Amino acid sequence: MDRDSAEWWELVAKGVLAVQRCDSCGLARFPARAFCAACRTEGWSWARLAPLGVVESWIVSHWRAPEPFTVVRVRPAEAPGCVMYGTWRGEREPRQGERVVPLFTDQPSIEWRPADASGSDA
Amino acid sequence: MAKRLLDFRDATALAGIGYTSFSKDSGVSTLTLACRAIMSALDDAGLGPDDVDGIATHRVGDSAAPSLVGPALGIHAPAWHLDQFGGGSVSHAIVGQAALAVAAGIADVVVCYRAINARSEFRMGSAPNPSPETQYLAPYGYGAPVQQFAMYARTHMLKYGTKAEHFGQVAVAQRAYAARNPRALMRRPITMSDYLASRPIAEPLRLLDCCLETDGAVAVVVTTAERARDLRRPPVLISGAAWGGGDSFLSPGEPTVTAAAALAPRLYGMAGVGPADIDVAELYDCFTYSVIVQLEDYGFCAKGEGGPFAASGEGPPVNTHGGFLSEGYVHGLNHVAEAVSQLRGDAGERQVAGAEVALSTAQPGHILPATSALILRRG
Numbered sequence: 001m002d003r004d005s006a007e008w009w010e011l012v013a014k015g016v017l018a019v020q021r022c023d024s025c026g027l028a029r030f031p032a033r034a035f036c037a038a039c040r041t042e043g044w045s046w047a048r049l050a051p052l053g054v055v056e057s058w059i060v061s062h063w064r065a066p067e068p069f070t071v072v073r074v075r076p077a078e079a080p081g082c083v084m085y086g087t088w089r090g091e092r093e094p095r096q097g098e099r100v101v102p103l104f105t106d107q108p109s110i111e112w113r114p115a116d117a118s119g120s121d122a
Numbered sequence: 123m124a125k126r127l128l129d130f131r132d133a134t135a136l137a138g139i140g141y142t143s144f145s146k147d148s149g150v151s152t153l154t155l156a157c158r159a160i161m162s163a164l165d166d167a168g169l170g171p172d173d174v175d176g177i178a179t180h181r182v183g184d185s186a187a188p189s190l191v192g193p194a195l196g197i198h199a200p201a202w203h204l205d206q207f208g209g210g211s212v213s214h215a216i217v218g219q220a221a222l223a224v225a226a227g228i229a230d231v232v233v234c235y236r237a238i239n240a241r242s243e244f245r246m247g248s249a250p251n252p253s254p255e256t257q258y259l260a261p262y263g264y265g266a267p268v269q270q271f272a273m274y275a276r277t278h279m280l281k282y283g284t285k286a287e288h289f290g291q292v293a294v295a296q297r298a299y300a301a302r303n304p305r306a307l308m309r310r311p312i313t314m315s316d317y318l319a320s321r322p323i324a325e326p327l328r329l330l331d332c333c334l335e336t337d338g339a340v341a342v343v344v345t346t347a348e349r350a351r352d353l354r355r356p357p358v359l360i361s362g363a364a365w366g367g368g369d370s371f372l373s374p375g376e377p378t379v380t381a382a383a384a385l386a387p388r389l390y391g392m393a394g395v396g397p398a399d400i401d402v403a404e405l406y407d408c409f410t411y412s413v414i415v416q417l418e419d420y421g422f423c424a425k426g427e428g429g430p431f432a433a434s435g436e437g438p439p440v441n442t443h444g445g446f447l448s449e450g451y452v453h454g455l456n457h458v459a460e461a462v463s464q465l466r467g468d469a470g471e472r473q474v475a476g477a478e479v480a481l482s483t484a485q486p487g488h489i490l491p492a493t494s495a496l497i498l499r500r501g
């Protein structure tokens with residue numbers, strides 16, 4: 001992790017899903033950066049988001065791994081202009097547009113599981 | 123069109139191309155590969171190292187620098203050099219920048235090379251990537267090019283109904299070209315059944331969607347159009363050269379649109395041509411999907427129609443050497459060299475009859491948010 005992102009990772013370690021919000025124009029931004037790309041000002045605050053995302057896409061990777069694993073591309077429900085990635089923690093393949101909730105690991109990292117309780121096809 | 127851009131159009135030329143053999147283990151250093159490809163390209167042009175006053179490459183910490191290659195070939199005190207950091211997205215930018223240096227009169231003869239031992243020494247996805255953005259991917263075992271392109275390919279399938287068979291047709295068609303290319307690593311024809319049966323690498327992409335990790339080098343010689351006319355081979359004019367930015371894997375933009383969409387109008391405008399004028403297209407094919415998305419973003423078909431369009435065989439012949447999928451992966455300069463062969467009419471059994479204008483492109487900007495491309499014309 002780099003200096004721009006250190007605080008974001010600290011929030012992840014505390015189980016908080018957050019993005020920066022520009023103090024000037026309100027734009028949500030991720031990953032962490034000093035400048036707002038819209039209004040080019042430096043002031044910003046952490047915006048804590050509801051722990052909810054929407055699946056945009058996913059892969060099932062077999063590449064140099066003993067077992068296949070699934071990685072999802074997710075947009076936070078409260079910051080749809082931001083993109084995050086994470087390991088999929090469901091019993092089945094993800095579905096486009098489905099709602100997912102973050103699981104915060106000790107690594108720290110964010111993984112995603114289906115918002116419906118079972119995560120199965122049942 | 124600005125006058126200076128009109129002055130640049132067709133002012134410089136590709137006067138020679140050179141190759142090493144392609145293999146899974148070259149047994150030699152990237153410095154040796156670079157020297158061999160450069161000597162081959164200079165010989166093709168009817169020039170020698172004493173004529174060279176500019177050297178350019180791109181690399182990602184995996185190859186010999188111009189500062190090694192120059193002294194190794196006795197090219198002392200070159201007037202211009204470029205050691206561009208970057209992978210496939212800048213492969214064509216180094217040729218464009220060499221053309222700028224030549225057009226400006228800073229250098230007269232520039233050799234551009236790419237030398238890699240991409241199978242035996244430096245496998246893609248293994249080397250640490252210095253971008254801070256990778257911290258958001260690495261915890262998930264994600265970030266290798268095949269994984270990132272698979273994510274975009276899935277998005278395209280979900281949004282536009284693009285099918286595995288569309289990707290498969292790209293692989294099958296390029297293998298058919300490779301069967302007519304003596305340089306190609308993979309020449310045995312494949313069928314759609316072979317494609318569909320190939321093992322998953324990062325679903326939805328399969329083994330036969332992926333480029334071949336290759337050891338080898340390619341070099342091209344850039345000089346003025348005027349000087350090129352007096353050399354050994356028919357000149358191939360650089361009509362347009364463009365590079366520029368797009369969105370990265372963490373940007374909020376539309377994931378099925380690459381940096382090529384923003385670059386294409388500039389490139390065509392510079393060259394004074396449009397997609398309908400392109401006789402042959404050598405499109406960066408790290409994976410089959412990148413061909414499909416570029417057919418859209420370079421304007422050969424509408425957004426979303428790249429899959430059926432590629433499978434239909436409409437549009438110009440694409441990747442007549444077999445591309446990275448079947449000839450070998452030399453990170454982009456082998457696409458430039460093939461375009462030169464086609465425009466000179468010396469592409470042998472795979473020659474496209476009457477080819478006068480070619481488009482050749484770099485990685486369309488999905489991984490690093492930039493791309494580059496050239497439009498070349500028979501001189």
Ligand SMILES: [Zn+2]
Pocket residue numbers: 022023024025026027036037038039040041
């Ligand atoms: Zn702002």
